[in-house]
Amino acid sequence: MGVLRIAHTADYHLGVSLRGLSPVSEKGRIRIQDFLKQLDRIREFVLDRGCDFLVIAGDVFHTIRPNPYVFDEFAKFIRSLTVEKVQVVCIAGTHDQPRTETSEAYMKALEDVGAPNFYFFRKPGVITLKGNISGKKVRFLCLPYIPQTMFKPHEYISSVEQSIRRLLSEPVESYDYTVAVGHFYLEGAIIREHTPSYIGDIPLPLRLFNGFDASMMGHIHRHQFLTGKIVYAGSIERIDFGEEGEEKGFVYFEEYEGGLRGSFIRLPCRPMLTIPRDGFLELRGRRNYEAVLREYIRSLRGIEDAILRIKMRLDPSQVIPSRALEEALRSKKVFHWIIEVERVGGEAKPIEKKVFSLEDYFKHYVETVFKHRLDPETMRLVVSEGLKILKEED
Template sequence: MASNHRKLKIIHTADLHLGVALQGMSYEKRERRINDFFKNLEEIVNFAIKNECDFFIIAGDIFSNPLPRGEIFNKFSYLIGRLVERNIKVVAVAGNHDTPPNLIQRNTTLGLQLAGIRNFKYIDYRSKPEPLLLEGYYSKRRIIFYAIPFIYPEAISEGERSIVEYEKRIYDLFDEQLSNSMNIEDVDYRMAIAHLTVEGAKYSEKVEPTYTYELKVRKSFLNHLVKLGDIDYFALGHIHLHQDINSKASYSGSIERINFGEMSDEKGCIFIYEDKGGLTREFIRL
């Protein structure tokens, strides 16, 4: 690799929840609230552009709603447009909030990819499980991304809903991508992006009950995937509190406080960059 290439730089964000607003708010308050999220996302986008990042990862829950209102979708599209015109490649996976509740409907986000926006990839539960090989525009590093969109408990028949079965579904999705990537050569890094709950992850005060009843994966399972796929970084979404799960896996946390339970959380994104031959993770506060 030519030595004049720049170092790999990646932004990992998640849980944007664009369009979210508490019920019962006045119209002006709602709009202001919605704009707070966009302002934060814009700040992250500006950071990515300023730092000439190669990739911009969104680990699910882009929108608070499976069918975002037009003006919410359009503001998001505009920010995506700013990234891709600077050759920053966006890889987004679907979370629970932006996935329609059945297998027929799909999120409008896919439309951007289908219309031919280069540098924009959106992977939802119905996407074909295939590894995504992308080359960074600035660093020329070749990355394989493995995507694990949110898997609804409802996708598993009721009698079979257990941690073991949930992990099996995720394993199968991951493994299929892994098998299909075996013959890809000259890969610099391997990354996974998933929207799920890891058992034992910290929650914000008061919001714990929301996650309590969800299917989770064990930390040992996550470690297993990291080893199996030789994963250099595992970008997680779903838990809104930023935290590292192990030496390779982190939740970026949400970009804004969604409810009062998250009042004291620090919000931001994760900046991943090459440093002394390895990858360094840094939490960038908003």
């Protein structure tokens, strides 16, 4: 028999858009291609290395109903692998699970059609597959994302633990390795290094996954090994500025001395940069602040084709210099930019911030209206599930 090889990927988020960038615009279509090119690179690697399996640990699409073009491109990606006898094991993630009774995820269509060598799990399940290249048998414990609305923390952890025990107790023929595939937030995982993040999920203890030859996780977009056998692949492309500076890619597992050894495979990404890196560009009290801004942009290096977030501080009476900014950025061939303005008056006390998202308003509304009506844990669950529904409807 040959050497078992597995590519572990997660969090594709196909169809996600940038703030201020329409997905149907020319640049919006180019941004979609950034993600699809990553699929091309993954496919090339899988076929060149002779991988038996491709694992997708959740969140293929950014919404449960992606646009037809993105859905078709993913279907072609799957077919290009399965016709070469690569077996694809895919689980539902946060964005692949419907949140309402009347909605259904498009991923179900690929499941319903019964595509050969493609295995999709919306509910916990177990399957033993024999590699078409190595001949090795792998028992996959598939644990898709479980909405936490109806659970208290200890109940949620207990539910996942019971699912694992139940799946492990199912009768099975001989196998060489056992691999867990999950879409969870595990204790000790770093969500984002530079930016505070509200994930709202209950962290699961690592002990639940210590007994497997490998535990291949999705949900956290930052690649990291929590132990030698428990790993997050991370997302394949930077989704937002909370992931600025993070390397993106996937994990390649190969048989080594009777076990599975994983290594990170980096994927090239479009640059995503915050200008300035720390704080705000100070333009208060400057009569010629438009000229100052233009000169500052012209002095920047390495921003061609990048996605920029420009943070500036203005007086309440100063107008955002949109035209000057656009001219300077276009001359530098910047791909897309987002402006964040902090307006400050008096003794440097912030009185306005320009950028508020729908998610920010929703969270503020729930916390204000239900402050004295819900306990903190229920409040957290309401906010968490509401934010996920809003993302589905983007």
